[in-house]
Amino acid sequence: MALDLGPLDGHIGYLLRRAQLAVFADIMTGFASHGISPADYSVLTVIAGNPGAGQSQVAERLGIQKTNFVPQIRRMEERGLVARTPSPTDRRSMSLTLTPEGEVLLAELHRTAQAHVDRMRAHLGPEAYEALREPLMRLAAIGPG
Amino acid sequence: MALDLGPLDGHIGYLLRRAQLAVFADIMTGFASHGISPADYSVLTVIAGNPGAGQSQVAERLGIQKTNFVPQIRRMEERGLVARTPSPTDRRSMSLTLTPEGEVLLAELHRTAQAHVDRMRAHLGPEAYEALREPLMRLAAIGPG
DNA sequence: TATTGTTATACTCTATAACTATA
DNA sequence: TATAGTTATAGAGTATAACAATA
Numbered sequence: 001m002a003l004d005l006g007p008l009d010g011h012i013g014y015l016l017r018r019a020q021l022a023v024f025a026d027i028m029t030g031f032a033s034h035g036i037s038p039a040d041y042s043v044l045t046v047i048a049g050n051p052g053a054g055q056s057q058v059a060e061r062l063g064i065q066k067t068n069f070v071p072q073i074r075r076m077e078e079r080g081l082v083a084r085t086p087s088p089t090d091r092r093s094m095s096l097t098l099t100p101e102g103e104v105l106l107a108e109l110h111r112t113a114q115a116h117v118d119r120m121r122a123h124l125g126p127e128a129y130e131a132l133r134e135p136l137m138r139l140a141a142i143g144p145g
Numbered sequence: 146m147a148l149d150l151g152p153l154d155g156h157i158g159y160l161l162r163r164a165q166l167a168v169f170a171d172i173m174t175g176f177a178s179h180g181i182s183p184a185d186y187s188v189l190t191v192i193a194g195n196p197g198a199g200q201s202q203v204a205e206r207l208g209i210q211k212t213n214f215v216p217q218i219r220r221m222e223e224r225g226l227v228a229r230t231p232s233p234t235d236r237r238s239m240s241l242t243l244t245p246e247g248e249v250l251l252a253e254l255h256r257t258a259q260a261h262v263d264r265m266r267a268h269l270g271p272e273a274y275e276a277l278r279e280p281l282m283r284l285a286a287i288g289p290g
Numbered sequence: 291t292a293t294t295g296t297t298a299t300a301c302t303c304t305a306t307a308a309c310t311a312t313a
Numbered sequence: 314t315a316t317a318g319t320t321a322t323a324g325a326g327t328a329t330a331a332c333a334a335t336a
Contacts, residue, residue, distance in 0.1 A: 002206060003191055003194070003195045003198055003202060003203065003206040004191070004194040004195055005190070005191060005194065005206070006190050006191065006193060006194035007190065007255065007258075008187055008190050008191070009278075009282075010262070010278075011258060011262060012168055012262065012265050012274065012277065012281075013165070013168045013169055013172050013183060013261075014183075014187060015277070015278060015281040015282060015285065016161060016164055016165040016168055016281060017165055017169070017183075018208065018281075018285035019161055019281040019282075019284035019285045020158070020161040020162055020165045021208065021285075021288075022284055022285050022286070022287045022288045023157055023158045023161055023284055023287070024158055024162070025287075025288050026287055026288070027158050037302095038158060038159075038162075039303090042153055042159060045150070045151050045152065045153050046148055046149070046150065046151065046153070048151060049148070049149040049150065049151035050148045050149055053148055054317075054318095055317075055318070056316085056317055056318070057148060057317095058148065061147065061148040061150070063163065063166065064304095065304075065305075065306095066317075066318070066319090067304095067305080067306085067318085067319075067320085068303075068304060068305080069318095070318075070319060070320085087317095090312080090313070090316090090317080091311080091312060091313085091317095092310095092311065092312045092313070092316070092317040092318070093312095093316090093317055093318080094317080094318070110152065113152075113156060116158075117155070117156060117157065120157050120284070123283065123284070123287065124280050124283055124284070128280050129157065129280075131276070131280075132157065132160070132277070132280055133154075133155075133160060135269050135273050135274075135276075135277055136157075136160040136161060136163075136164040137154070137160060137164075138268065138269055139164035139167055139168055139265070139268070139269070140160065140163035140164045140166075140167050141167070142167040142168070142170075142171055142265075142268065143166075143167045143170050143171070182325095184326090199294075199295095200294075200295070201293085201294060201295070209327095210327075210328075210329095211294075211295070211296090212295085212296075212297085212327095212328085212329085213326075213327060213328085214295095215295070215296060215297085232294095235293095235294080235335080235336070236294095236334080236335060236336085237293070237294040237295070237334065237335045237336070238293090238294060238295085238335095239294080239295070
């Protein structure tokens with residue numbers, strides 16, 4: 001028989017962690033063949049939606065420290081997915097855009113991600129899935145305000 | 146102005162990750178003065194609810210690999226929070242129990258955790274908080290079945 | 291043969307300090 | 314003075330392979 005979790009299964013943090021790990025494991029199986037992590041996917045998505053944004057802006061939006069972002073964005077540049085060009089208005093800043101190859105890959109990743117979302121929606125039921133969005137956003141907003 | 150997340154804020158995985166990080170950051174501020182991580186707290190809680198359970202049983206229940214559990218449980222043993230005694234029925238197995246000192250600390254941690262839960266409940270509203278439990282448990286059950 | 295606990299090891303993620311070149 | 318990007322580095326967390334003792 002499985003061990004008793006005690007008060008643990010009433011704690012939102014425990015439930016969130018286990019759910020997040022399971023959901024990430026599901027999406028990662030779809031991304032693995034492309035050599036892309038969930039974090040990589042989020043970066044590509046934000047660059048696509050904000051072409052020309054600065055490197056530290058993108059990192060900050062996703063809660064990634066600029067110092068840890070350097071090797072991550074470098075890998076994607078070396079793979080030819082992202083272009084880093086000096087900003088014309090601020091010579092300290094590197095403007096990020098997707099390359100055509102990056103656009104093609106991201107479109108494929110979006111299809112994979114949508115299939116994953118469809119699985120999660122079917123698993124929970126569409127109403128329950130939609131009902132999760134607002135409280136999760138409210139919880140995410142605790143720290144930074 | 147903040148960068149556009151695009152389709153990212155419709156993805157359950159992204160929302161779960163950001164929410165989990167924010168919630169963990171909140172509980173960790175309460176645990177920090179005790180030198181206890183959320184993972185340590187979950188281990189102490191499961192041992193308290195299942196005294197005498199084997200080391201690998203406890204690890205497996207929490208999704209921790211037995212190999213990574215060794216240094217974690219050793220730290221708690223060295224701190225005098227957990228006792229590891231050879232099982233009388235299976236000489237391969239180490240039975241885990243809390244020491245009196247571990248019981249005292251866990252009671253204090255439970256109070257801290259409850260204050261945290263109360264904050265989260267107040268932030269979301271009690272009904273929204275309770276409504277999260279079931280879908281999160283369903284999501285967590287995706288992988289292992 | 292399978293399981294419990296262990297060591298060794300490697301890879302990713304995250305965090306801090308310090309630097310440069312610009313603003 | 315402050316900010317964008319960088320380097321170096323250290324600490325967690327997590328993963329696999331291999332082993333001894335026991336079932």
